[in-house]
Amino acid sequence: MLDISGVSKRYPNGLLALAGLNLAVAQGEIVAIVGGSGCGKSTALRLVSGLDMPSSGSVSLDGTPVTAPREEIGLVFQEPRLMPWLTIEQNVAFGIRHLPAAEQVSRVSEALARVGLDSHAGHWPRELSGGQAQRVSLARALVGRPKVLLLDEPFSALDALTRGDLQDHLLDLWAYDRPTMILVTHDIEEALFLADRIVVMQPNPGRVRTEVVPPVARPRDRLNGEFLNWKYKLLRELDHASRPPSGDESFPAAAI
Amino acid sequence: MSTEIASTAGVPDAPAVRASRPDGKWLIGFALPVFLALAWEVAVATQIVNGRLLPTPSKVIMTLVDLANSGELLDHVLATLWRVALGFVFGVAAGTLVGAVSGYWTIVRRVIDPSLQALRNIPSIAWVPMFILWFGIFETSKVILIAVGVFFPIYLALSGAILGVDRKLVEVGRIFRFSHREMITRILLPATLPSYIIALRSGLGLGWMFVVAAEFMGAEQGLGFLLVDGQQTGRPAVILASITSFAILGKLTDWLLASVSARFLKWQDGFKPAE
Ligand SMILES: Nc1ncnc2c1ncn2[C@@H]1O[C@H](COP(=O)(O)OP(=O)(O)OP(=O)(O)O)[C@@H](O)[C@H]1O
Numbered sequence: 001m002l003d004i005s006g007v008s009k010r011y012p013n014g015l016l017a018l019a020g021l022n023l024a025v026a027q028g029e030i031v032a033i034v035g036g037s038g039c040g041k042s043t044a045l046r047l048v049s050g051l052d053m054p055s056s057g058s059v060s061l062d063g064t065p066v067t068a069p070r071e072e073i074g075l076v077f078q079e080p081r082l083m084p085w086l087t088i089e090q091n092v093a094f095g096i097r098h099l100p101a102a103e104q105v106s107r108v109s110e111a112l113a114r115v116g117l118d119s120h121a122g123h124w125p126r127e128l129s130g131g132q133a134q135r136v137s138l139a140r141a142l143v144g145r146p147k148v149l150l151l152d153e154p155f156s157a158l159d160a161l162t163r164g165d166l167q168d169h170l171l172d173l174w175a176y177d178r179p180t181m182i183l184v185t186h187d188i189e190e191a192l193f194l195a196d197r198i199v200v201m202q203p204n205p206g207r208v209r210t211e212v213v214p215p216v217a218r219p220r221d222r223l224n225g226e227f228l229n230w231k232y233k234l235l236r237e238l239d240h241a242s243r244p245p246s247g248d249e250s251f252p253a254a255a256i
Numbered sequence: 257m258s259t260e261i262a263s264t265a266g267v268p269d270a271p272a273v274r275a276s277r278p279d280g281k282w283l284i285g286f287a288l289p290v291f292l293a294l295a296w297e298v299a300v301a302t303q304i305v306n307g308r309l310l311p312t313p314s315k316v317i318m319t320l321v322d323l324a325n326s327g328e329l330l331d332h333v334l335a336t337l338w339r340v341a342l343g344f345v346f347g348v349a350a351g352t353l354v355g356a357v358s359g360y361w362t363i364v365r366r367v368i369d370p371s372l373q374a375l376r377n378i379p380s381i382a383w384v385p386m387f388i389l390w391f392g393i394f395e396t397s398k399v400i401l402i403a404v405g406v407f408f409p410i411y412l413a414l415s416g417a418i419l420g421v422d423r424k425l426v427e428v429g430r431i432f433r434f435s436h437r438e439m440i441t442r443i444l445l446p447a448t449l450p451s452y453i454i455a456l457r458s459g460l461g462l463g464w465m466f467v468v469a470a471e472f473m474g475a476e477q478g479l480g481f482l483l484v485d486g487q488q489t490g491r492p493a494v495i496l497a498s499i500t501s502f503a504i505l506g507k508l509t510d511w512l513l514a515s516v517s518a519r520f521l522k523w524q525d526g527f528k529p530a531e
């Protein structure tokens with residue numbers, strides 16, 4: 001059980017990025033966070049991962065407060081953040097450096113195969129496309145098989161086809177290990193396809209606007225009528241979330 | 257590693273590969289010195305100028321050959337190389353350690369950096385009398401003088417470069433719960449490697465500078481001794497032979513350092529100037 005209670009974050013420059021975020025995620029649950037740019041999604045993941053400390057409130061995993069990064073919590077950053085001086089396989093092995101070499105090799109090749117990059121094992125990060133780099137950083141987080149997986153727009157740089165493939169892979173993996181997942185995404189369809197629950201956030205300051213539990217049975221079909229209905233409903237919700245709370249119409253609704 | 261080599265070897269015209277292939281273009285660097293040497297040779301031969309104080313290149317080469325034949329040159333070269341090598345190794349080790357620690361721990365930097373910055377502004381030659389008093393006239397004081405010269409560029413470059421490492425990469429290390437040591441050796445040092453290698457090269461250059469000063473302060477052997485000897489016995493050709501040896505050795509060791517380090521920088525994605 002991952003428990004985020006009353007979490008606020010004020011950055012040193014005075015900006016209040018999150019104000020009183022509450023979210024409880026059950027073991028093995030997949031929660032998607034959607035919301036406009038700058039509403040504090042990445043900030044929330046940083047706090048959950050233990051990378052930053054909240055200004056007030058607390059994050060705890062199975063009852064123990066998260067005060068620093070932990071082995072059982074994996075984070076995929078919004079940017080790939082690969083070490084340019086390491087090859088792709090060395091980058092992926094970064095997170096399992098304590099394992100015996102033979103196990104590292106097999107785990108790394110398995111993780112790279114999962115993201116479709118086994119043929120790039122010996123390449124340098126500079127030789128990858130943006131989407132390929134993003135997939136390597138996903139593999140780097142998966143390879144340690146964390147209990148909690150935090151994903152910050154992991155598929156944002158991918159074409160629809162590759163994205164669909166990776167979503168399927170992620171669900172396979174989830175079916176196998178049942179990690180708890182928090183997935184930040186700008187893609188409503190992705191949220192609907194993957195998540196048990198969708199949290200819609202709104203900015204200034206960042207907080208939860210609503211939570212939606214789409215009653216769409218798994219395995220989900222992206223072209224199913226019910227699925228599409230929910231997609232439109234959520235789009236409308238997001239449109240509202242991005243308007244100023246007063247509903248001032250002089251402010252144009254941001255496109256999602 | 258080997259797969260990487262295999263995968264780029266198949267690309268026929270990758271710029272990096274082309275640039276490193278010896279194609280004779282580097283020969284152009286010899287044009288100017290060769291022209292000047294010939295001009296001086298002709299000027300002396302036609303007695304436009306007197307070659308007594310500035311001997312001709314051929315005279316210098318002959319002197320070098322004589323020194324080499326008598327075995328004297330090798331002794332001098334080895335003595336000087338050995339001092340530079342020792343001083344360089346100690347200076348690099350100290351500069352790396354202190355630079356890494358002060359770049360990593362703010363408190364250490366606050367304590368030691370101001371003092372080191374102040375010390376840095378003392379011309380190192382000024383230490384010579386002190387070092388001679390402390391460590392005697394023999395090898396120790398020479399090696400220490402060279403090490404001091406090498407230390408500063410390494411320390412400055414490394415502690416500065418560590419502060420410039422991308423926070424985003426450091427956070428990856430934090431997510432994977434790197435220890436302080438892992439953070440330094442697996443992220444900070446590799447990330448600063450390009451500036452570190454430039455610092456090594458300028459440190460080596462200073463090492464060559466300081467070995468001359470060290471050998472001026474009394475030595476029985478070494479290229480610096482040869483300089484003094486040439487002056488005291490009124491043989492400018494010997495002085496120039498020594499200077500030429502310094503130039504060749506300095507260039508050679510720098511080239512060696514650069515080509516060894518290039519292997520570690522293959523990952524770099526830097527600006528490659530057009531030809
Ligand atoms: N290190 C920081 N210092 C100061 N302010 C920050 C910092 N990081 C983020 N912010 C601010 O906090 C707010 C939330 O940022 P955050 O990165 O969490 O947004 P986000 O929801 O992830 O946006 P996006 O969808 O564009 O990634 C933004 O207004 C941003 O300007």
Ligand SMILES: [Mg+2]
Nearest residue numbers: 041042043078
């Ligand atoms: Mg973000």
